[in-house]
Amino acid sequence: MSRSTQATMQEAVLRALRALIAALSRSARTIEARTGVTNAQLFVLQQLQTEEALGINALAARARTGQSAVSIVVRRLVRRGLVSRRRSAADGRRVGVSLTIAGRALVRQAPEPPTTRMLAAVGRLDHRDLRALARGLTALVSAMGIAGETPSMLFERDGNRRTRARRSDR
Numbered sequence: 001m002s003r004s005t006q007a008t009m010q011e012a013v014l015r016a017l018r019a020l021i022a023a024l025s026r027s028a029r030t031i032e033a034r035t036g037v038t039n040a041q042l043f044v045l046q047q048l049q050t051e052e053a054l055g056i057n058a059l060a061a062r063a064r065t066g067q068s069a070v071s072i073v074v075r076r077l078v079r080r081g082l083v084s085r086r087r088s089a090a091d092g093r094r095v096g097v098s099l100t101i102a103g104r105a106l107v108r109q110a111p112e113p114p115t116t117r118m119l120a121a122v123g124r125l126d127h128r129d130l131r132a133l134a135r136g137l138t139a140l141v142s143a144m145g146i147a148g149e150t151p152s153m154l155f156e157r158d159g160n161r162r163t164r165a166r167r168s169d170r
Contacts, residue, residue, distance in 0.1 A: 023114075024114045024118065024154065024155070025155075027039070027113075027114040027117075028113075028114055028154070028155035030111070031110070031111060031113055031114070032155075034110070034111065035106055035109070035110045036106075037077075037080075037082070037106065037110075038073075038155055038156050038157065039113045039114055039115055039153075039154055039155035039156070040063075040069075040073050040113075040115065040152070040153030040154055040155060040156035041073055041076060041077055041082075041156070042106075042107075042110055042113040043063060043113045043115040043116060043153065043154075044059055044063070044070065044073050044074060044077060044083075044153075045077065045082060045083070045099065045103055045106060045107045045110070046107055046110070046112075046113065046116065047059055047062050047063070048083060048097060048098060048099045048103070048107075049099065049104070049107050051098075052096075052098060053086065053088075053096030053097060053098040054096065054097055054098075055094055055095065055096060055097070056070050056071055056074060056095070056097065059074070059097065063115065063153060064119065065151070065153055066150065068150065069150070069151065069152050069153050069156070070153070072152065072156070073153055073156055074097055077103070081100055081102050081103075082099070082100055082102055082103035082106060083097050083098060083099055083100060083103050084097070084098055084100050085097055086098065114154065114155070115153070115154050118154075
């Protein structure tokens, strides 16, 4: 590949990433200003709107993220009185998370969070494009040296932690 082709492709990648990050950031800031909750918190609240109660693992599966990232968000929502946790009557080991009256009221007035839009867009990609995107983004994260980080949910503050393996490398 020629240098000019390489430079053109790099510019295209950076332009696309900038557009994506800017649009997601703007949307997340607008949501927080309108609702008082973060994008990640609103996403979790909206997932709970369709079910009586969901477990942390079910919420994590819907968000396509880890259980620990969702647990942090749920804990913050419990503190704010927007969700409650209850032990399952059928299985006392399981804890269900559900919306409170305040949480339901917030969700009714809230716009669609950027996470929902992005998951829908990723879901519309054909298999070939999805595989190429996954391969490319994974390579970029690796090249940046951040592959070992445990990411928080999108636009959730103070949730970005390094894994134990990465910490021991320092």
